[in-house]
Amino acid sequence: MTATHPVLAAEEQALLPSDEDVRHYAEHGWYLSKKLFTDDEVDELLAATDRYYAGERDRRLPARPPKLAYWEPALGDVQRHNDYVHYEHDVIGRILRKPLIGAVAARLAQAAEIRVFQSTLIYKPPISGEPSNIVPWHFDKHYWAALSSERMLTAFIPFHDCGEEMGTITMVDGSHRWQEIGADDTVVRHFADRDRDQLEVMLAENAAHNHAEIRKIPMVIPKGHMSFHHCRIYHGSGPNVSGRPRRAISLHLQDGGNAWREHPLSDGTLAGYNHDVLVRRTPDGRPDYADPEFCPVIWRDRAQQGG
Template sequence: MSVTPDFVLSDEELALLPTDEEVAAYARNGWYLTRKLFTDDEVDTLVAASERFYAGERSRTLPGRPPRLAYWTPDKGPVQRHNDYIHYEHDDIAAILRKPIVGAVAARLAQADEIRIFQSTLIYKPPIAGEPSNVVPWHFDRHYWQSCTSDDMLTAFIPFHDCGLDMGTITMVEGSHRWEEIGADDSTSRHFADRDNDDLEVMLARNAEHNHASVTKVPMIIPKGHMSFHHCRTYHGSGANVSGRPRRAISFHLQPGSNEYRAFHLSNGDVVAYNHDVLVRRTADGRPDYADPEFCPVLWRNA
C-alpha cells in the first residue's frame, strides 16, 4: 500500500495554499476553510468508492482489530457510520486523500516541514432528523491523542458534497484551541463516543468561563471540493442531519513529522493506548512507530 509521493505542486495548486494572513487567522481562530482542492470528478469518485466499500469492497483489511476501532457494518442499522483506517483499506479513496495539495495546506497551517497521515474515518450521517448518533458532542481531538507528543496535529473535514447547516455540518468553537484547560482527568483521554454528552457540554462551558471567553460557535459552510481544517485542541461538534439526504464525509487526521509515540499514564498507572499501537511496527527502542509508512504514510514534505 505504501507509495512514494511526489512533493511537487503546479502553479495552479500553489495558488490554492493559505496566504500568510490566512495562516495567522488559523493560529488565532483554530480553523480554516480551504479553496477548492478536489475536482468534482474526484469528489464523485469518493462517493462511488465509499458505496463500494459499504457493499464490502476492500483493497486490504487490517491485520488485527484494535480495541477501540470505529467500524460500521450493515448489521448496526441506520445509525451514523464511522469506519476508521479508510486510507488503508481502500486504495481508490486513499489515492485522492493523498493528493499533495492536501498535505501542503496542512503543512502551511501547522508550520511543519512534514505532514503524515495519522488516521482517517469514513463518515455517513443518515438523513434521519431524530437519530441520536447523528449529534456529535463538543470535544477536541487532542484529548484522545494523549499517546502523541505533538500539540500541533490537525484534522481536515472533507465532505463529498456541498455541506451546510441542514446537513449537520462540523461546527467550531472560535479560538478555543488557545484556552487554558481545566477539569482534565482520566476520562478526558477517552473518545467522545465513550463520554457523556452532558458532561462534555459542561466541560466546554467551564473552560470558556475559566478563560473569560464566550462560546462562539462557527458552522463550516463547505462547498463541494473544499474542506475545513481545525487544530487538535479546537472544540468542535455537529448537529442533526435534517436535509433529506445523507451527509457523507471523511475526517482526515494529520500529524507533523515530529510527532512520536509517548507513554501517557493514567492515575491508576495504566498507559493510554491508541488503535495504532497494536498495528504499527516498532521503533528501535520498542515504541509504536507513528511513522510506519503502511499506516501513517508521509503526505507532504517540504523540499
C-alpha cells in the same frame, strides 16, 4: 503504499493558504480551504466509498484495535464511522494522499512534513431524531494523549455542498488557545463513550475559566473544499435535517515530529491509540507513528526531499 512528493503546479500553489489565512488559523483554530479537489475527484471518492460500504476491500487490518470505529450493516441506520479507510481501500487512500492536502496542512501547522494519522469515513443519515447524529463538543487531542505533537490537525472533507441543515462540523472559535481545566482520565475516551451533558459542562467551565465567549462557527463547505481544524479546538455537529445523507471523511494529519510518548493514567496504565497494535516498532520498542503502511507521508518540504 509509498508516496511521491512532487513540487506543486502553479495552479495548485494558488490554492495554498495565504499568510493572512495562516494567521487566522493560529488565532481562530480553523480554516476553510479553497477548492482542493476537482468535482471528478470528489465523485470518484464518493463512488469508492459506495463500494466500500458494499464490502469492497483491498486489504484488511492485520489485527482489530481495541477502540476501532467500524460500522457494519448489522448496526443499522445510525451515524456510521469507519476508521482506516485509507489503508483498507486503495482508491480512497490514493485520493486522500493528494499532496496538495498535505501542503495546505503544512502551511497551517508550520511543519516541514505531513503524514496521515487516521482517516474515518462518516455517514450521517437524514434522520433528525437519531441520537448518534449529534456529535457533542470535544477536541481531538484528548484522544491523542499518547502523541507528542500539539500541531496535529484534521481535514473534514464532505462529498457534496455541506451546510448547517446537514449537521456540518461546527467549531468553537479560538478554543484551541484556552487553558484547559477539569480534565481527567475520562477525556481520553471517545465522545461516543462519554456523557453528552458532561461534555457540555466541560465546555462551559473551560470557557468561563478562560473568560471566553462560546462562539460557535458552522463550517459551510462547498463541494471540493474542506475545513481544517487544530487538534485542541472544541468542535461538534448537529442533526442532519436536509433530507439526504451527510457523507464525509475526517482525515487526521500529523506533523513529521509527532511520535508516541508515555502518558500515565491514574490506574497506572499508559494511554495508547489504536495504531499501537498495528504499526511497526521503533528500535527502542515504541509504536512507530511514522510507519508508512498506516501513516504515509503526503507532503514533505523540498528541503527535506534532498533537493
